[in-house]
Amino acid sequence: MNYSKKDIDRYFEGKLSKKEAKDFLNWLNSSEGESTYNAIIEDIWSDESGTVDILSEANTPQIPSYSQKIVSLDTLKRSENFNAKKKSRSIKLWVSVAASFILLISVSYIFNLNTTFQQVEEPIVSKEVKTIEKFTPKGNKKIITLPDGSTVVLNAESKLTYSDDFVQNRIITLEGEGFFDVVRDEDHPFQVITGNISTTALGTSFNIKAYEGNPDIQVSLATGKVRVENSFDQNLLEIQPGEAVYYSEEKNILKKQEVDLSQVLSWKEGVLQFEKVPFNQIIEDLERWYGVDFRVIGDEKIPDYKCSGTFKPHEYLSNVLEVLSYSIEFDYKINGKEVILEFK
Structure with a gap:
C-alpha cells in the first residue's frame, strides 16, 4: 500500500488508529516506503512555495505536520549564505535528521503503545457458577462420577448438589444416602454437607445416610479418615474405619460408635x-x-x-x-x- 503526504501528516497529527499507525510504520521501514518518503521530502524542498524548517522546531514537544513547517522561500533567499550548495547539504541534512526523527518517533510510538497495553487492565469477567444436581427417584440407584474423578453410589430418592467448579471447590450437598469413594487431593479437601453436619476427607471412602425426616444422620467410614463437624457448635469428631458418627437433630449432639460395615453398605449390593x-x-x-x-x-x-x-x-x-x-x-x-x- 502507498502513502501520500496527507497520510504522513495524519500520522504526525495522531489521527491514525493504532492499526493504521502500525501499518504505516511497517510501510516506512520497507524500501518502497523509504523511497516514497524521500521523494516527498525532495518535493517539499523543491517547491517554490516554501521549505521545511525543522531546526526551528527542534525543541518543540508537539509534533507538527509538514504543512505547519513550510516557510517562505523568499525568506531563505534573503539569507546571505543561501546557495544551491547549501541547499543540497540542507536537503541531505534534513533527510538524515528526518529519518532519525522518524525512527525516534516510531520507537517512541511503539514503546508508548506497548506501555499503554501493559497499563490497561483487562476487565474482570465474573464467571457465573452453575449448580449441578444429580437425583435418583424411588426404586433406583445410580453410580455418579464427579469432575475430580471421585465416585458416588447414590441410593434411591437421593440428591447431590455441587458447582461446576468442583475440581477447585470440592464441596457437595447430599440429601438422602450415598457412598463416597474420594480421590485424594491434599490441596482441595472433599466436603459433604448434610444439613448442619459437614464431613471432610482427603482420600477415603465413607457412607452417609441423611434422609429428610430421619431423626439421625449417620456417617460410616470404610477407609481412610474423616472429620465430622456440627456447624451449630463447631463440635467435631474424627473416626477410623469401622466407626460411625451419629447426629441427633433433636438433641443436637454427635456420638461415635463402632458399626458393622457389611450391614451399613449392604444396600450397595x-x-x-x-x-x-x-x-x-x-x-x-x-x-x-x-x-x-x-x-x-x-x-x-x-x-x-x-x-x-x-x-x-x-x-x-x-x-x-x-x-x-x-x-x-x-x-x-x-x-x-x-x-x-x-x-x-
Missing part, C-alpha cells in the same frame, strides 16, 4: 437389611427401595415395633412383606405402585 429398625421407618425404606407408596386402611395405626431381617439381593417386595407380616400381623395388597396395609 442390593441387599435389604434391618437391625432393630422401627416399622414406620422400614415402610419409608421400602417405598424408596421399590418405588412404591404405602397406604394404611382401617382403624389401626402403624404399630411401634422394631424389626430385624436380612433379605437376599433384589428380593421381591411381596416376599419382604410376607416375612414382615408374620411378626407384625397385617394384610397387604400390591396394586401397581401402591401398597395397601391393614393391621389386624
Whole structure:
C-alpha cells in the first residue's frame, strides 16, 4: 500500500488508529516506503512555495505536520549564505535528521503503545457458577462420577448438589444416602454437607445416610479418615474405619460408635437389611427401595415395633412383606405402585 503526504501528516497529527499507525510504520521501514518518503521530502524542498524548517522546531514537544513547517522561500533567499550548495547539504541534512526523527518517533510510538497495553487492565469477567444436581427417584440407584474423578453410589430418592467448579471447590450437598469413594487431593479437601453436619476427607471412602425426616444422620467410614463437624457448635469428631458418627437433630449432639460395615453398605449390593429398625421407618425404606407408596386402611395405626431381617439381593417386595407380616400381623395388597396395609 502507498502513502501520500496527507497520510504522513495524519500520522504526525495522531489521527491514525493504532492499526493504521502500525501499518504505516511497517510501510516506512520497507524500501518502497523509504523511497516514497524521500521523494516527498525532495518535493517539499523543491517547491517554490516554501521549505521545511525543522531546526526551528527542534525543541518543540508537539509534533507538527509538514504543512505547519513550510516557510517562505523568499525568506531563505534573503539569507546571505543561501546557495544551491547549501541547499543540497540542507536537503541531505534534513533527510538524515528526518529519518532519525522518524525512527525516534516510531520507537517512541511503539514503546508508548506497548506501555499503554501493559497499563490497561483487562476487565474482570465474573464467571457465573452453575449448580449441578444429580437425583435418583424411588426404586433406583445410580453410580455418579464427579469432575475430580471421585465416585458416588447414590441410593434411591437421593440428591447431590455441587458447582461446576468442583475440581477447585470440592464441596457437595447430599440429601438422602450415598457412598463416597474420594480421590485424594491434599490441596482441595472433599466436603459433604448434610444439613448442619459437614464431613471432610482427603482420600477415603465413607457412607452417609441423611434422609429428610430421619431423626439421625449417620456417617460410616470404610477407609481412610474423616472429620465430622456440627456447624451449630463447631463440635467435631474424627473416626477410623469401622466407626460411625451419629447426629441427633433433636438433641443436637454427635456420638461415635463402632458399626458393622457389611450391614451399613449392604444396600450397595442390593441387599435389604434391618437391625432393630422401627416399622414406620422400614415402610419409608421400602417405598424408596421399590418405588412404591404405602397406604394404611382401617382403624389401626402403624404399630411401634422394631424389626430385624436380612433379605437376599433384589428380593421381591411381596416376599419382604410376607416375612414382615408374620411378626407384625397385617394384610397387604400390591396394586401397581401402591401398597395397601391393614393391621389386624
